[in-house]
Amino acid sequence: MLRFVVRRLLLLVPILIGLSLLLFTWVRALPGGPAQALLGERATPAAVAELERLYGFDRPVIEQYFAYMGRVLQGDLGVSTTTRQPVTDELVRLFPATIELASFALVLAVGLGIPLGYLAARRHLTWVDSSAVLASLIGVTIPVFFLGFILKYVFSVQLGILPSSGRQDPRLFSEHPTGFYVLDGLLVGRPDAAWDAFLHLILPAVALATIPLAIIARITRASVLDVVNEDYVRTADAKGLSRSTVRGRHVLRNALLPVITVIGLQIGLLLSGAVLTETVFAFPGIGSFLVDAITNRDFAVVQGFILVIAVIIVVLNLLVDIAYGLVDPRVRASTMTASPSTAAAGGPGA
């Protein structure tokens, strides 16, 4: 198992280096050159010259890259031209909001997607199945921001039962020690604030969860349909096991394996979807901050945020890979040396 993890970790290195190279090149490709791009359009020539000297933009490119990597590894992602704050500080300030939103959406997507997909597969070739397939296809094609509009219009404007923007009613004056507002409300003994933060999360989370939910449901359905055809499910039936054992131990345990991988892939989708969702719901997380940064051509922020998001995605995918290895004994075995018991399997049968 350790070898398996180490191998995956080693695969990470070239990807991370490539990522940093890509972003390094990107800043240099921006109109006006890197110093201008990082300082903003209205930067004085003196400031541009100062930054060029500081970051060594006149030095050889290789040297510049290593200097950039050195700064990144020390957690220095530059300074935002709009807020004048270090990009790292902005990230730390805003990330809890996005994580709270994305994890809420992930819970929704997984918690509804798997049962829905399973139900559709159980009802294969009936109207339940067909409508689930159609619904999931619509779910994949509906733009997040359009869905956000509809939700906002129906639940905030028309029905008035859910807040349409922000994370918390400012009149509550609650404190936020961790930045996770629902948690904060509970920590500081303000259940009303926690409930209010939760209500603020519902609409953006539903909008954000729709695409992952649809994808997870489709994969679950396809996977269950695959697995129920397997010989070992027939074996389980032939053993006379109860229907619930056949489904739980033999169908679901196998059918959920590909779903794990797909859930991992959804994390990237959730983070980029957050850009749109947070904009629609004026939800103050890294997504809406990134959009503001683009509008203001605050490229230090854009560069830093994209780097951090990409690294998070790569690392999470690695974790999902490892989790998959834990669940599927075949993957584990294929990357391990033959255990003594495997070697002994040679016996009379081999």
Place this chain on the structure above:
Amino acid sequence: MRSTVTGHAGGPRPAVDGPLLQVRDLSVRFTRKGRAPVTAVDSVSFEVAAGRSVGIVGESGSGKSVTSLAIMGLLPKRGVDVAGSVTFDGEQLLGMSDDRRRALRGAEMAMVFQDPMSSLNPVVPIGVQVTEVLRRHRDMNKAEARDEAVDLLRRVGIPEAQRRLKDYPHQLSGGMRQRALIAIALACSPRLLVADEPTTALDVTIQAQILDLLRGLIADTGTALVLITHDLGVVAGMCDDVHVMYGGRLVESADRHELFARPEHPYTHGLLASVPRLDSPRGEPLTPIPGSPTLTRPWTTGCAFEPRCTRAQPDCLGSAPLMEVDRGHGVRCRHPYGVPEPVAVVDPNGERA
């Protein structure tokens, strides 16, 4: 066309009233929307007495596997019409409630499948796959089931059974997996074991081991066996009675000695001629059956084997031949080998026998 059951030395169990498994006019039709219905099994009847072993032989596509699945109740409920009657110890299996079926399966009647590679759950340890059937049908607690599982695995010849319990199927060789599947099937000492090509997916050297194992186990436990195979050699070593199946129907039924000594149906003849025999003269060429199993005509228009038959006559068309039973030896053919060919019939082609 009842197979000859009486008159032979019975198994270790005392004979019960009537056969253990009685299949009467079993027909299976696959009906799917937008497709022509396909009759896979057509009025098949046979019996298996307690402790006896019966072989069903045929090429792929003959309907033998579907027959076995129909007996076990493992055919899908939708898109499949099953007609006729299958009784187990006098109890009608067709149309039985799912719960009752599941109570019987694994306990009273068990099945061994063709492909041991895919028939074990890849993500569940072998031990669990053995113990779950014990715990389900024999009310054992975890520890009892574990001990029994070790014992079972040992009996089927898996070394270091104790340690194997934690292994996953991919850590076992094909032969070991089939042994594990046999252990699972025999875990509750079923009265009937259905084995569908249990050795086809295995190496030749292991085939013999597995057959020996099966033979020994059913002799010990008095389990009746229905063995589905395409291999007459397997049947010769295992079965008391043999049914040959073609195009969904039985075409010849006899006890083993009778069938191998006096095959009547041209198809059985063909099968025997295409198998190498130890007693045949060295250098004698094997004669394959011409054509492929897909070259079958519907039974409603005559004999399904007619397109491939070397003894075909004009009267083989029109209506299907009946199963003629003589001395307990049934054959569905108008021109069986046992009957001398009518000399008067002149074949216009002059080529057919």
Place this chain on the structure above:
Amino acid sequence: MPDTPLPDAHDPGATARADATATDAAVPGAPGSAEALASRTATELPPGEAGTSLGREAVRRVVRDPLALFGAFLVLSFVAIAVFAPWIAPFGPNDRVGAVTPTNIPGPSAEFWFGLDSLGRDEFSRVIYGARQSLLVGVVSLLMGASVGIAIGLLAGAFGGWVDAVVMRLTDIMLSIPSLLFAIGIAAVLGRSLLSVMIAIAVVNVPVFIRLLRGSMLAQRNSDYVVAVRSLGVRDRNVVIGHVLPNSMSPVIVQGTLTLATAIIEAAALAFLGLSGTDPAVPEWGRMLAETQRFLASAPHLAFFPGIAIVLAALGFTLLGESMREALDPKYRR
């Protein structure tokens, strides 16, 4: 995952198994690809013996599938609307046909089917003209992305070795950045214009096509027919161009159809974020949506119609692409 308790109407395991058993029992010529390929040349086989050609079988399946037909209908309507917009739209996209104030924007009426927009233009006509923009972005970015991706994928698959390794690591890196963020970055470099949106979406799709082509080539490299053709002494380059590439075309067509859907959605998203062209005269669904955010309470129709237009266009390509994939890939058959 607890076992979901469901009333047991049937046993799905068994249902699907019926297919396998039925095929095993009697149905000859299941359209597996090799068999289908063989039968296309073996015309002397009796009809029952020959499998149907894979392509024709795929078309037959698509035609029988109501979802696919619905998808094709949406796609055809979308293309027709884009092409014939000037004849369909009752007004020009920039004609100010009615009086509006920020607080009073008329909704749908008999004269203006989708109502008016915030500048007094006919929303219906603008949605119709918007189809042109979406189709243009989709097709151009697809053509750019697919051709570059196919070329690189072919090279990677044909050369193998370190070229392949480098290309694969590069696609790994590109795929690790969420496509929307990637497109945002590219659009930021290129400045705000329709062309930069098209290039951004194209670049995002390049790794997808690289993987597709490379995977297809690797799968075919060891296939019997390539070995056969090679053993006949056909040169590698000719094997690739004459045999491997044509056989990779169906997955490319499927992926292309699906890519059109995502391209339309991504173009709308970029426009929504203000990264597309800035000419307010050009009607663009994504920007129409973005601009109406201010009028959500007073004129929801302004968001509703362009949104529905995006969904229907994307849904059409998705339905068509998914059903083609199912029809072409035996793995997806059910």
